[in-house]
Amino acid sequence: MSTDLDRVLARIDADLDGSLERLFTWLRIPSVSTDKAYAADCRRAGEWLARELAGLGFEAGLRETPGHPIVLGHAPREGAPHAMFYGHYDVQPVDPLNLWETPPFEPRIADLGDGRKAIVARGACDDKGQVMTFVEACRAWKAVTGVLPIGLTMLVEGAEEDGSKHLPEFVEANRAELKDRYGTCVALVCDTGMWDRRTPAITVSLRGMVYEEIIVRCADRDLHSGLFGGAARNPVHVLARIIADIHDENGRITIPHFYDGVPETPPEVLDQWKALNLTAEEFLGGVGLKYPAGEKDRMLIEQIQSRPTCDVNGIIGGYTGEGTKTVIAGEASCKISFRLVGDQDPKAISANFEAFVRERIPADCSVEFIRHKGSRALALPYDMKDLRRAQAALEEEWKVAPVTIGSGGSIPIVGDFKRTLGLDTLLVGFGLDDDRVHSPNEKYDLTSFHKGIRSWARILAALAA
Known part of the structure; x- marks a missing residue:
């Protein structure tokens, strides 16, 4: 009928x-x-x-x-x-x-x-x-x-x-x-x-979002690297070390309490995702890459769907024009975004991230944070x-x-x-x-x-x- x-x-x-x-x-x-x-x-x-x-x-x-x-x-x-x-x-x-x-x-x-x-x-x-x-x-x-x-x-x-x-x-x-x-x-x-x-x-x-800009300041102006190199603190080096510390060798984010509120995906859903057989070759091959960079103990499909992330979206510092200019920059900055999952709290992520950065700023340098709106x-x-x-x-x-x-x-x-x-x-x-x-x-x-x-x-x- x-x-x-x-x-x-x-x-x-x-x-x-x-x-x-x-x-x-x-x-x-x-x-x-x-x-x-x-x-x-x-x-x-x-x-x-x-x-x-x-x-x-x-x-x-x-x-x-x-x-x-x-x-x-x-x-x-x-x-x-x-x-x-x-x-x-x-x-x-x-x-x-x-x-x-x-x-x-x-x-x-x-x-x-x-x-x-x-x-x-x-x-x-x-x-x-x-x-x-x-x-x-x-x-x-x-x-x-x-x-x-x-x-x-x-x-x-x-x-x-x-x-x-x-x-x-x-x-x-x-x-x-x-x-x-x-x-x-x-x-x-x-x-x-x-x-x-x-x-x-x-x-x-x-996924939710936290977006921050960091400005690291060392000397009060750009310096001649021939005169000050080896003695003056370089903010690009400071920033690079901070960025490198964010992830460990297994792709996990090292900021304290970062994974608070991150849930585990139900086993039946993981089984469904596994059956989809999303490979690195299929997902990354089209953009010229081969190897996933996320948490090594997680499937690729988890890395892009259900796990939190941190990515540097841009770095600025020193001379970036054509040709050479041998300077040590007075300041360097970067833009960093976090993708959040589960019950991660954007305010807590921001506060813990900023504390993480401040711990790595040398005594004679300073840091400024520019916070953008976050979302759960x-x-x-x-x-x-x-x-x-x-x-x-x-x-x-x-x-x-x-x-x-x-x-x-x-x-x-x-x-x-x-x-x-x-x-x-x-x-x-x-x-x-x-x-x-x-x-x-x-x-x-x-x-x-x-x-x-x-x-x-x-x-x-x-x-x-």
Whole structure:
């Protein structure tokens, strides 16, 4: 017997051309948020989406911010769970324009030569194509049944590529509307990727961040190395020794209490990751490397997903111009970032790191720290009911169990959803590693778009259960 979901999936298949045309219409709007010259286009892209949502029965419109407007829409359903979907309608700049094979805001279907077809345009994957997988799933449900399976709030911003500067304050100011009014129970995000083009993934953790700059000062000016070399303290040497001390020979970070709050990944998840057989050759070979540099007693996949890290992002000191200049610098500086996991406390990491550095500063030298905003890591409970439902829905669509993975990067607004609204977030995306996100000739596989719509249709039905 045909079910509502069967009919919805059939509708998605039959209306794929219509879904593509709607996406293409949106992709033609050059909503580059970081360039003021495109401010009117950003608003136009928001207005377009608001009209689409209104046509699907959402009470939708633009909400003003000091920057680009936010699209907000509500479609409650009495007696059903309520979720909030987040995405963004702004896109990255297109530079360098000369590397695009066709104009970036004239979307097209390209044949990739291996039986795959892809949508090519700026925003095709990040994030308009991904947002539209969800919108089109909603459209199919409305067309077939007249209602959505669950209540939904749509929150789609226009400044993600510009740092989401005003979104946290918007979420804080509108907590009652976003969380309390409808009893919102989970957030949904489609701005991540698949494990590979046949294996879906749910991102269950995001690493947090601590970022610091260190300035080491020794002499009160640059010195002639012929006169002062061997006697005067060199801040580049001091800084280099500090940096070298941060890691031991096994790749572990030596800062005291650094691993406080770092959890062990459940054995069943480690078994799943091990079965993926991610090799150094596969992961590092493409960037000209061979050997993992992280903790030697951890799998490569753990190093990039579930373990904390410390990296030097830049070093400045002495003469760096063309030719020679024999000086001992008066000061040297570096920028260092930490990626955090589990319950690591950004403030504690900062304090312990600064103490670690001060212990290594010679008595006649000084150090200054410039602290940047930190963020905690986020992780879903592995036994979360909505996570299990989404996993089952994805497996039904793709005929392979989805991978639950951690992200080495950070999506700060997801932290605000947790801290401000008390919402866990399901991150389900259909991007691929070769989608050239932020680069010329950005693409989104046609299969990712089509099966992404079908996947969200199934997830909505699963959440309704």
